[in-house]
Amino acid sequence: MRSPEQVIWDLVQGWLKKAEEDFHVAGELMERDRVSYTPVGFHSQQAAEKFLKGLLTRHQIAFPKTHAIEELLVLAERAESGIHAELRDTEILSPYGVEIRYPGDRPDLTQSEGTEAVRLADRVRTTVMRRLEAYVRAGRPGTS
Numbered sequence: 028m029r030s031p032e033q034v035i036w037d038l039v040q041g042w043l044k045k046a047e048e049d050f051h052v053a054g055e056l057m058e059r060d061r062v063s064y065t066p067v068g069f070h071s072q073q074a075a076e077k078f079l080k081g082l083l084t085r086h087q088i089a090f091p092k093t094h095a096i097e098e099l100l101v102l103a104e105r106a107e108s109g110i111h112a113e114l115r116d117t118e119i120l121s122p123y124g125v126e127i128r129y130p131g132d133r134p135d136l137t138q139s140e141g142t143e144a145v146r147l148a149d150r151v152r153t154t155v156m157r158r159l160e161a162y163v164r165a166g167r168p169g170t171s
Contacts, residue, residue, distance in 0.1 A: 032168035035084065039162070042081030050074035050152055053145050064141030068123035071144035072096070075120050075151040079103055082110075082155045085162055094124030096151075107158055114154055117147045 029037070053070035061067075072094065079099040083090050086106035090099060097118040104111040123144060126133055136144065156163070 030169055035087065036167045039081050039085045039159075040167075042077050042084055043156075043159075043163075046074045046077035046081060046152070049077060050145075050148055053148060057141055057145055061138075061141075063135035064138055064144075065123075065136045067141035068120070068136045068144045071141075071148035072120040072123035074148045075117055076124060078151050078155040082107065082159060085159060094121060096121045110154065110158070114151055117151050120144060120147055 049070045053067050053074060056067045056070065057064070075096055076094055076099065079096065080090060082103055083099065083106075086103075088102050088105060090102055093099065095118075096114075100111040100114055100118070122133065123136075
């Protein structure tokens with residue numbers, strides 16, 4: 028039977044894996060000429076959201092079902108002092124998670140907006156992984 032620490036570890040790893048998948052998809056989509064870069068924004072937002080949810084899971088901070096980066100950063104601040112201020116500008120990714128996916132909600136993203144979305148997702152990725160470095164490096168609890 029897995030210990031509570033092992034369950035948390037596995038959940039954190041699951042969030043980080045899904046976040047990496049979205050991050051890489053966003054990068055791959057940027058490598059091709061597109062009619063719209065809206066899918067890049069969507070996957071960038073999803074990556075940022077999932078990296079933050081992995082961090083929150085590691086600290087056992089409950090979070091609602093949300094795509095709001097700001098809300099996740101406010102929660103993360105409880106355990107990771109300064110993260111909200113450090114990543115405040117990444118909050119502009121939030122509408123890319125839902126709002127831009129439906130016709131008439133917003134104009135399609137341009138190439139420069141897609142590039143910026145990937146850059147912001149990378150900032151979240153780098154910051155979260157830096158803050159989780161010792162935890163990730165230590166490996167799954169109970170395995171030696």
